[in-house]
Amino acid sequence: MKAIETTIKRPLADTEMAVRAALKDQGFGVLTEIDVAATLKEKLGVNRPPLKILGACNSDFANRALTLDPSVSLVLPCNVVLDSVDDGTHVAIADPRELITGELLAELAHDAAARLVAVIDAIKV
Numbered sequence: 001m002k003a004i005e006t007t008i009k010r011p012l013a014d015t016e017m018a019v020r021a022a023l024k025d026q027g028f029g030v031l032t033e034i035d036v037a038a039t040l041k042e043k044l045g046v047n048r049p050p051l052k053i054l055g056a057c058n059s060d061f062a063n064r065a066l067t068l069d070p071s072v073s074l075v076l077p078c079n080v081v082l083d084s085v086d087d088g089t090h091v092a093i094a095d096p097r098e099l100i101t102g103e104l105l106a107e108l109a110h111d112a113a114a115r116l117v118a119v120i121d122a123i124k125v
Contacts, residue, residue, distance in 0.1 A: 003081075004116050005092040006124055012050045012082050015089035015123065019054070019080060022122035026115040028056040031077050049084040056080050056093075061112045068104050075099040078116070091123065 008015060020030060032055030040046040055077035065072040075094075083090045093116045100109040 002095045002098045003092040004095050004120055006120050007090045009088040012084045012089045018123045022119040023056050026118055028058045031055045031057050052082045054080040
């Protein structure tokens with residue numbers, strides 16, 4: 001799947017704070033948080049590097065999209081994945097242009113993607 005992504009040379013906890021701030025600056029809130037590493041440890045006894053999934057949502061975009069096509073709820077909220085890697089943290093955001101297709105939603109998906117690109121750009125600094 002195509003993603004909007006980058007790898008930065010910061011630990012996951014620091015990166016997560018920067019991502020949350022950048023999402024907020026772009027009008028997104030974090031609705032859900034899944035600590036995949038902790039869940040796998042608890043359920044399966046598996047040790048893995050830190051991996052978090054943040055469910056981000058821009059209420060205006062979500063409302064507009066749901067008004068146009070209620071089935072958009074299948075891809076809400078937008079997943080932001082933070083994965084601890086050898087040289088820092090890899091951040092990948094599901095690209096709404098890949099998830100929300102068709103002419104009816106194209107402009108909205110493009111606008112949401114532009115804001116998510118701005119999130120990635122902000123954390124690179």
